[in-house]
Amino acid sequence: MSQQTTIRKLAALVNTPVEKLLEQLAEAGMPFSDPDQVVTSTEKVKLLGFLRRTHGKAEKAADDAVAPKKITLNRSRKQELTVGGGKNRTTVDVLVRKKVTLVKPSEDGGAGGEDDERAEILRKLEESRLRNLTEQQRLAEEDKRRADEAAARKRQEEAAAEAEAERLRQEALAAAAAVQAEDEPGAAARKAGHGHGHPKPAPAREERGGHKQKHHRGSHAMVAGVEDDEGAAARFAGQLHLSPSERARRSTVRKPKPRRQLEQARSGGGQHGFARPTAPVVREVAIGEAITVADLAQKLAMKGGDVVKALFKMGVMATITQSIDHDTAALVTEELGHRPVRADSDDAESELIAHVATGQGEGESRPPVVTIMGHVDHGKTSLLDHIRRTKVASGEAGGITQHIGAYHVETDRGVVSFLDTPGHAAFTSMRARGAKLTDIVVLVVAADDGVMPQTIEAIQHARAAGVPLIVAINKIDKSDADPGRIRNELLEHEVVAEQFGGDIQMVELSAKTGDGIDDLLDAILLQSEVLELKALSEGRATGTVIESSLDKGRGPVATVLVQQGRLAKGDYLVCGVQYGRVRALFDENSKPVDGAGPSIPVQVLGLSGVPDAGDDFVVVDDERLAKEVAQQREHKRRETRLVQAAGNRMEDIMAQMGQAEQQLSLNLVVKADVQGSAEALRQALTALSNEQIRVNIIVSGVGGITESDANSAAAAKATIIGFNVRADASARKVIENSGLDLRYFSIIYDVIDQVKQVASGILGMEIREEIIGTAEVRDVFRSSKFGAVAGCMVVEGVVKRSKPIRVLRDDTVIFEGELESLRRFKENVDEVRVNTECGIGVKAYNDVKPGDKIECFERIEVQRTL
Structure with a gap:
């Protein structure tokens, strides 16, 4: 029992109601008020003593229930005996085994008539007290008990050995007297009397000092092997120089074990025999969100290799130290014949x-939370600047917002909290997060630009979050502004203005001049009144x-x-x-x-x-x-x-093995100033991966570039990207010594462009073949110098003497080589253009026929790009 045992746990242990146990503790002088209070070992011992004093007979019954009625002791004793003298002196090892069964005498006046419930409480408390003894006390008591038992057994064995030795000595003296009484004529008479039915005496056996020992079990003592008087006399003749104990040892015969005991021992029967289970054991296995294969095997009481085999048959390749998810563990548990249950380990949650x-209750009215969303450079931050009378947009790198800005504004119409989200395509997750936090979404659309991709994405986020939408048509002060076109374009995305019979408020404004901003605030506060926003203050x-x-x-x-x-x-x-x-x-x-x-x-x-x-x-x-x-x-x-890193499926491994060439990898270490920018960079850069190259973000986080980041980049040969952060002195030293590539950025699309360039450099150059001209063979002439010369007409492009060519027959390549000569009439020329006749001599090929085509091409190197 743990030292932190509460009253409730103690009551469950002793099978007693909590109220009754509290009353007994109070009677013992230990008042407790809460069942969840901790009961120490001292208090439990005090309660045990109180119940013993109050219920003596119940204590005795509890002791009887705990103490065994019968105990069997096994004892082995080994001694050395020296017999004879002089040259006949011999030392013999004697091993005696005994089994003693001690039965506790019955006592009258037991616990009859006492309360069984109190006896059970006493027994449980006694067990608890014994379990809480220290290991040193237990060992000391056990050593003392063993010493007492050993001394008692020794005294009993010594007494039994002395009695047995005396009996054997008397038998030996009687046999020796019978032998001495016979004379030589008597011996002859005995020899003649063998034919009259007298038993033949057993031959005397010579024994060496190291002869085989005789072992005896149970409470049987050593018995001399004497069949009758004549056999005893024959055996003891010639052994008179031995002591009585030695003669008794040499004449001892082992008593055979009864056949019934042998059969029970072989079949495993008896009181402590093994009983084969009659049905398979089905266990309930508690499995959390993830579990290692070794822990699962331990809960299943199976070998880890068997669980790994079962997973392999299911198509999951995992080692014994890897973790698998709950669903996979539940499936393999059911496959092995057990029942999985979900472990409830969310005590803290x-x-x-x-x-x-x-802390829940009825709330009070609260200010609305408004998120400004829209396409990049449509004036979202400028609109907030005018409301807050600040100039945040002018301080942003590149003129674009790259993280969520949160403000609350106190206006004449009330308090409004604004969240400004970036409009760049890479900040999709930020816009989605802003839509979930908000009560109202204000969609800013530039009147001179129209509905753009991020505008459509903002509409989708607002609908997914289930929040009302207000459209702010910005930049109406420009000459090319067309608010009507904006309303019509929004109709294509099911955003219907109130002017067209819909439920979406659309406000025309200018973040530069301030026109229409008051109307926007009125629309926001009107929408918040309709929503009846409340919260606990x-x-x-x-x-x-x-x-x-x-x-x-x-x-x-x-x-x-x-x-x-x-x-x-x-x-x-x-x-x-x-x-x-x-x-x-x-x-x-x-x-x-x-x-x-x-x-x-x-x-x-x-x-x-x-x-x-x-x-x-x-x-x-x-x-x-x-x-x-x-x-x-x-x-x-x-x-x-x-779990995500382990337990690969065999299908995935086979797919990787089937790839013709190994995929290249670009390792990056990305550090940003805020968590949102780091998340956007990680998602945007990872999306650049394709079949040829994989962009791998090995480290991503917020804060400056540290020495640990530089060491990680050096180990993985990665490029370090600092987004609005810088490397400290120790990190710069590691970067210089390792020759790492460190690049600083403040605008996110510059990061994407630079990573594309780096990845393109890793991909290297690609060699492509481009056909520059085709000539058709009209006739073939024979030349002693050049062999077969083809008279051709250039039908496409240009044929150059320095470029390789292919000979095609029926649009099938039959030869690839180079030109030996290219002539225009009798002059050698470098190139012949389209619709011009020429003579072509193909090097090392004389099988040109009329109707063939000679294709001239060139090989060019092209930079691979993402």
Whole structure:
């Protein structure tokens, strides 16, 4: 029993109601108020003593139930006996085995009439007390018991040996007297009397000092092999120099084992024999999200090799140390004849869910969360700049937004929180995440540009998230603006304006002049009133991570959006696989704040690491629960990664073996300033892979380039990409010594273009053949110098003497070589153009016939590209 035993567990162990056990503890002077309180070993011993004093007879019955009624002891004793003297002195080893069965005498006045339930409690408590003894005490008691038993057995064996020796000595003296009484005539008479039915005496056997030992089992002592008086006299004749014990040992005969005992021993019968199971054992195997093959084999009580064979038959190639997912483990468990069950190991998660559920209630009105979406360079950030009276767009690299910006604005019409998402094609996941966090989506479309690919993608994200849509037609101040065309193009994507009888508000505005921005805010607040947005303004805060980064001076920084409750300094929170205590809170202008309510974005400092963008955060009471939940999530994530990396299917391996040439690989180390940019870079660069080359991101993260990143790049011969981050001094030293390729970027499409160039350099040059001209053979002339000369007409392109040629007959290549001569009349020329006659001499080929075609081509090198 564990030292951390609660009253509830103790009651279940002794099969007693919890209330009754609490009453007994109180009577013993140990009042407890909660069944979940811990009972120490000292308190259990105290309760045991109290119940013994109160119920003596019950204690005696419990002792009788625990103590065995009968015990069988096996004892082996080995001695050396020296007999004879002088030259006849001999030393003999004697081994005596005994089996002693001790039966405990019955006692009157047992536990009859006592309460069986109390006796069971006493027995369980006694077992608990014995199990909690220290190993040293147990060993000491066992050694003492063995010493006492050994001493008792020794005394019994010595007494039995002395009695047996005395009996044998008397028999030996009687036999010796009978032998001495006979004389020589008597011996002759005995010899003559053999024919009258007298038994023949047994011959005397000579024994050496190292003769075979005789072993005896059970409580049987050594018995002299005496059949009758005459046989005894014959055997002891010539052995009078031996001691009585030696003569007894030499004459001992082993008693054969009864046939019934032999049959039981062979068949495994008896009290402790093996009984073959009558039916196969079916086990319930608890399986989590992932499990190693070795652990699964242990739960199945099978060899690991057998489980590996079963997986192989199912088409899964996994070693005994690899992890497999829950579905695969469940299938192989059923295949092996057992029943799989899902392991419930989410104790911390369950506690967290219960923790969060206690803070639910009726909420209050909250500000709306609005996400600005649209195509790149359609004026999303400029629109927010005018609302916030800032100039964020001018500070963005390349004039485009590359991460989610979160702001809250206090207007005359109320508070509104805005999320600005990038419009570049690589930031699809960011736009999807922004749509899920929001209450209203504002789709910005440039009046002079129209509906573009990212515009259509934003519409799809808004519909997938199920949030209302407001269209802001921007740049109406331009001369070529056409808002009507924008409405018509949106009709193709089922976005119908209110002017056309639909339910989508469309507002014309200019982010540059400010026209129509008030109308947009009115439309946003009107839509929020229709939605009736509510949330708890007090209590434990919950929300979502919008963006995260690693600041060199402040550590991990997470931009979060509070959705419920109030987030304050000093709160403990768990955020994905990270946890921590809020050390400081900052608003979007980097000013410290004491707290944040629903729909307000803030920056949080104090987490254990950089969380992933999109992770949920929950405030808890203490650090213990936050740490347990984070560690459990990290363990699950690690198991998932191991499952993805292991257990290859045989079909995949066969497909890899069937590839004609090995696929090239471009290894990259990508570090970015924020988590969203790192995620977008990882997805965009990995998408560049094709059948010829695979782009492999070996390291991806946020923060500056460290020495560890440089070492990883050196080991994998990777190119290092720094997106708005730089390498520190130690990393630069490793990069210089290893000759690594380090490139800094601030615009995402520059990264993609550069990686394409690097990948193209790895692919190398491709040699292609380009046909530059074709000549048709009209007639063949014979020349003593050149052999067969073909009179040809150039029908396509140009024929050059320095280029290789092919001879085609019936559009089939019959010869490939080069020209020996190319003449125009009697002059040698370098090339002959289309619709011009010429004479062609093919080198080392004289089988040219009229109607053949001579194809002139050239080989060119072309750079491979993605």
